[in-house]
Amino acid sequence: MFEAIAFYVFSALTIVMFYVTVTTNNALYALSALAAGMIFISGFFFLLDADFLGVIQLIVYSGAVMAMYAFGMMFFDSTKVVKEKTHSARNVFILTALSAIIIVAILTAPVIADNAQALFQPFADKGNVENLGYVLFTKYLIPFELAAVMLLVAMIAGIVLASKKMDIPLEKDAQ
Amino acid sequence: MEPVKFDLVALNLNTIMPMLITLGGALFILIIDLFKKLDKQFYVTVSMATMLLAIYAIFQINSAGRGFFDVMLVDGVAVISQLIILGASVLFMPLALTGFRFREFKFAEYFAFFLFMIAGFQFMVSTDNLILIFLGLETGSLALYALIAMHNRQKSLESALKYFTMGAFAAGLFAFGSMIFYGITGSVEIGQMKTVIEGNNFSNMPLILLGTAFMIAALGFKLSIVPFHTWTPDVYEGASAPLAGYMSIVPKIAGFVVALRFFDFLAMADDGVVQTLLWIAAVATMTIGNILALVQDGVKRMLAYSSVSHAGFVMTAILMGTTQAHVGMFLYWTLFLFTNLGAFAMLWISRHPSKQFDIRYDHPFTKFSGMVKINPVAAVMMAIFMLSLAGIPPFAVYWGKLYLIGAAINSDHLYLALIMAINSAIAVYYYLKLVVFMFLKDPSQNDGTIYNMNGTFPLRLVLIVAAVFVIASIATIEPLSAFIQTHVVASGF
Amino acid sequence: MAHPYFGVFFLVVFTAIAFIATTTLSAFVGKKLAARETEKLKLSIYECGPETSLQPNKISAQFYLYALLFILFDVEIIFMFPWAVDFKILGMFGFIEMVTFIFLLAVGFVYAWKKGALEWHSMK
Numbered sequence: 001m002f003e004a005i006a007f008y009v010f011s012a013l014t015i016v017m018f019y020v021t022v023t024t025n026n027a028l029y030a031l032s033a034l035a036a037g038m039i040f041i042s043g044f045f046f047l048l049d050a051d052f053l054g055v056i057q058l059i060v061y062s063g064a065v066m067a068m069y070a071f072g073m074m075f076f077d078s079t080k081v082v083k084e085k086t087h088s089a090r091n092v093f094i095l096t097a098l099s100a101i102i103i104v105a106i107l108t109a110p111v112i113a114d115n116a117q118a119l120f121q122p123f124a125d126k127g128n129v130e131n132l133g134y135v136l137f138t139k140y141l142i143p144f145e146l147a148a149v150m151l152l153v154a155m156i157a158g159i160v161l162a163s164k165k166m167d168i169p170l171e172k173d174a175q
Numbered sequence: 176m177e178p179v180k181f182d183l184v185a186l187n188l189n190t191i192m193p194m195l196i197t198l199g200g201a202l203f204i205l206i207i208d209l210f211k212k213l214d215k216q217f218y219v220t221v222s223m224a225t226m227l228l229a230i231y232a233i234f235q236i237n238s239a240g241r242g243f244f245d246v247m248l249v250d251g252v253a254v255i256s257q258l259i260i261l262g263a264s265v266l267f268m269p270l271a272l273t274g275f276r277f278r279e280f281k282f283a284e285y286f287a288f289f290l291f292m293i294a295g296f297q298f299m300v301s302t303d304n305l306i307l308i309f310l311g312l313e314t315g316s317l318a319l320y321a322l323i324a325m326h327n328r329q330k331s332l333e334s335a336l337k338y339f340t341m342g343a344f345a346a347g348l349f350a351f352g353s354m355i356f357y358g359i360t361g362s363v364e365i366g367q368m369k370t371v372i373e374g375n376n377f378s379n380m381p382l383i384l385l386g387t388a389f390m391i392a393a394l395g396f397k398l399s400i401v402p403f404h405t406w407t408p409d410v411y412e413g414a415s416a417p418l419a420g421y422m423s424i425v426p427k428i429a430g431f432v433v434a435l436r437f438f439d440f441l442a443m444a445d446d447g448v449v450q451t452l453l454w455i456a457a458v459a460t461m462t463i464g465n466i467l468a469l470v471q472d473g474v475k476r477m478l479a480y481s482s483v484s485h486a487g488f489v490m491t492a493i494l495m496g497t498t499q500a501h502v503g504m505f506l507y508w509t510l511f512l513f514t515n516l517g518a519f520a521m522l523w524i525s526r527h528p529s530k531q532f533d534i535r536y537d538h539p540f541t542k543f544s545g546m547v548k549i550n551p552v553a554a555v556m557m558a559i560f561m562l563s564l565a566g567i568p569p570f571a572v573y574w575g576k577l578y579l580i581g582a583a584i585n586s587d588h589l590y591l592a593l594i595m596a597i598n599s600a601i602a603v604y605y606y607l608k609l610v611v612f613m614f615l616k617d618p619s620q621n622d623g624t625i626y627n628m629n630g631t632f633p634l635r636l637v638l639i640v641a642a643v644f645v646i647a648s649i650a651t652i653e654p655l656s657a658f659i660q661t662h663v664v665a666s667g668f
Numbered sequence: 669m670a671h672p673y674f675g676v677f678f679l680v681v682f683t684a685i686a687f688i689a690t691t692t693l694s695a696f697v698g699k700k701l702a703a704r705e706t707e708k709l710k711l712s713i714y715e716c717g718p719e720t721s722l723q724p725n726k727i728s729a730q731f732y733l734y735a736l737l738f739i740l741f742d743v744e745i746i747f748m749f750p751w752a753v754d755f756k757i758l759g760m761f762g763f764i765e766m767v768t769f770i771f772l773l774a775v776g777f778v779y780a781w782k783k784g785a786l787e788w789h790s791m792k
Contacts, residue, residue: 002671009681046673056746064739071735105355105385130757133750137762138179139244142191143307144747144765146298148772149198150314151740153291155776156205157321158736159785160284162729166327168278179761202775209782 003047010043027073035066051128187242190249193229193257194297200225201290208283218286219271225290226265229297233257245364246304251662253301255505256432260300263424263512264293266640269633270417270520275528277415279325288325292318296429303365303436305353309346312397312433315426316342323414334413341406345396352389355382369440377444387441387449391456394437397430400490401460404483408471411479412536416526419475420519423482424512431504434493439668442494453494458594460487465601473536474543477605478518481564484602485511485572491591492579498660500582501668505659507575510563510648514571517560517641521553524630524638540609544616549623554613556642563645565606566599571648578656733785744773 017037021030038061045054086092123131136144160166204221207213233254241248268289271280279285295315299308320342324335357363359379360371377383395403411419441449464484471477485507492504522538533539547554563570576599583592620626644651671677751758751766758765780786 002674002677006673006677043677046676052750055749060739060742060746064742068735068739071732074731127753129750129753133754134757136747136750137754137758137765139246140306141765142243142246142298142302143304143310145768145772146295146307146310146314147747148744148769149291149294150310150317151744152772152776153288153314153317153321155737155740156284156779157288157317158733159780159783160282161321161324162733162785163783165278165282166325168327178757178759180759202772205775205779209779 006043006047010040010047013037014040031066031069031073034069035062038062038066049128052132186244187240187247189236190240190242190247190301192232192235193261194294194301196229196232197225197290197294197297200228201287201294204283204287204290208287213283215271215280215286218283219268222268222286222290223265226261226268226293229293230258230261230265233261246302246307248303248366249301250666251664252432252435252501252666252668255659255662256300256428257297259428259505259509259512260293260296260425263421263428263516264289266512266516266637267417267421269637270523272631272633273523274629274631274634275526277528278327279322279415282325285322285325288318288322291315292322293425296425299429300432305356305363305365308433309349309353312349312429313346315429316346316397319418319422319426322418323410326413326415326418330413331415332413334410337406337413338410341396345393345403348389348396349393352386352393355386355389359383359386365436373440377446380446380448383441384448387438387452390437391452394430394434395456398427398434398486398490399460399483400456400486401463401483404460404464407483408467408476408479411482412473412475416475416519416523416537419479420515423479423485423515423519424508427482427486428508431489431493431508434490435501435504435668438493439496443496450494450496453490454591457487457490457494458591460484460490461595461598462487465598465605468602468605471605472539473533474538474540474609475522475536477540477609478515478522481602481605482515484598485564488576488579488595488598491583491588491595495582495586495588495591497582497586498664498668499585500579501663502656502659503575503578503582505663506578506652506656507572509655509659510571510575513641513644513648514560514563517556517638517645518564520634520638520641521557521560524634525553525626526629527625530625540612541619543609544612545618546613546623546626549618549620550626553623553626556638557613558610559642559645561606561610565603567603569646569649571645574648574652737780737785740776741773744769 014037017033017040020033021037024030024033039058042054042057042062045051045057123134126134200221203225204218236249236254271285273280292315295311295313295318297311299311299315302308302311320335320339323338324332353363356368359382360368362368362371372379372383391400392403394400396406399407411422414422438449438453442453444450461484464480464482464487468477468480468484471480489504489507489511492500492507525542526537532542543554543557546557559570563572566573566576576595580592580595583589583595747769748766751762754762
């Protein structure tokens, strides 16, 4: 009962928010609506007992990725109304149809997943985060550490490429 | 939940030793740069030492084995591909010691990125876990994007951005494909996927095909398989010549190993749909790559399309699925490595940072016209590499082509063998075009030294190594293919 | 009503209703009570001297770097939650893993610090 009510409330809110995101002409509205939609999506994760994913959705997606978007928005004049340019209606139609087909594939995926046996049986008496931590720190030890390396590379790449040393073009430099 | 016990032996630390060494080298360079300014000779030395140490560590792995809760899989294929990756890196590294000063080599980060990238690709080839493959691929690619952009001119930034966008898109496709296969089989490990899918006799064929389509697209971007090759010429053009050459070898061998692990059992399915898909992709790649290479004005763009075509050629090994084909794949790539190394090193040595030969290209064909009269050594060198790429005996790539076409005939792919032969014939035309420019046209420059102003002793040494290997390849084919054969057979491909 | 998140959900619904109610109410009351007479001059924008011109929208890529660093450290912190929850089970093994992880993170942090990426507009 409670799950059903919560599900419908969150789905209605999510759909409204994403509808605003794609229909509005104002970049700021689109951004805010997208952030709100992301927050509402985390509600589904909590309903499905995937607490950890819910928290990630809130902290990383709604928090950090949206902050990134907001910073990206500074490169544009965000108060201006965006004029959309579509080169070909046919392309838009084909791409939309393709996306729709992919969405159908995603929606039918759980039907097959019922047959699938997860290799790691979760401990039934433990919560989502405990189970995830256990797998992450034993089986997925190497991917976990490599993720740290990847983030390090991304960080250094960002710092190097944004540094002032990069402002001098090659032609003036090499003598 | 049992408390976890710390057991170093069960982890099998040997399996990640080579990667640990490269990562350690990268971190060492990063940290030492924070406290002391050092010149590029030091960094090149440290990088070379690190890579040689990693190669030594690979030879210390005695038995094919799994480690770290079965996530790491160091089998024969992993060993060969790691050797190719590290060997190529050792050969490409000295190209940083140029005569002209290029900005990127002043940064310690350049060398750190280089080692991080190698570690990423090493992880990618020595596992059959899709999550680790993904992370390795992304680590390697992120470092590579930064390396390209560090060449620091408008075109490099443009090409890094293009590569980044395409790579991000491919990463999304990879994740999606993995998700579908996880949905079908309940596992992210290729070995277990194989067991499950063969166990229920390919009963989920539509979904398997959907997942395969995503995987072909994702890996196709990395391997520049037609129609996912469009970024290749632009990115090669913007990147510096050594990096472009490097890109045509190392990320691709890593991609080929993943494709080999992933498509091997799918291509062997009875109905042969996946095999047909791969057949079309491979044939389209080598043919279209060749045709587009015919009409290029810049040597680097021509070489980019030629590497697309070579990738298509090697892709056939995966669809044939025989041991001979798989041996041929690694053999071909080793020979191609030395040839492409030579060709791109020649471009690099002739690079002048401020003198423009053409508005658009660094290396237009006209730049090399009449080169034999003013700089005969360089012209002959370049000609050898071009003839090798064209597959003219007795130079290196010829033996690879022979091996792969032989494998195609032995596995009853007669049409494929015919198409491969025809394509090799087409390819001769555009490689010889450069040779014709160098040997038969009148010189465009008065001074031949312009072609090796960027050259120093290390660069010449690399060139000599490449040239000697290409010329003397006939002597190395036997032991090389025997070495590859034992490793490929040992890992069951 | 045994669901662990029932309280939170109730709070969401309740605050949403309360928010909408108070805003509509204040708008309604404001409209009713506000003085209707407006002076045009009083409400117009005050400008001194030159005519207003649009600023060219040019923002240094440096700002973007802060967002990038923020998101990277954010992702790294996320990994610490499951470790903290499972600390007792993982024991020494998990501790060593986390120390390695934090070491890699710290290298990035020290690097960013030394290169001045965390300083406002004075990166070397």
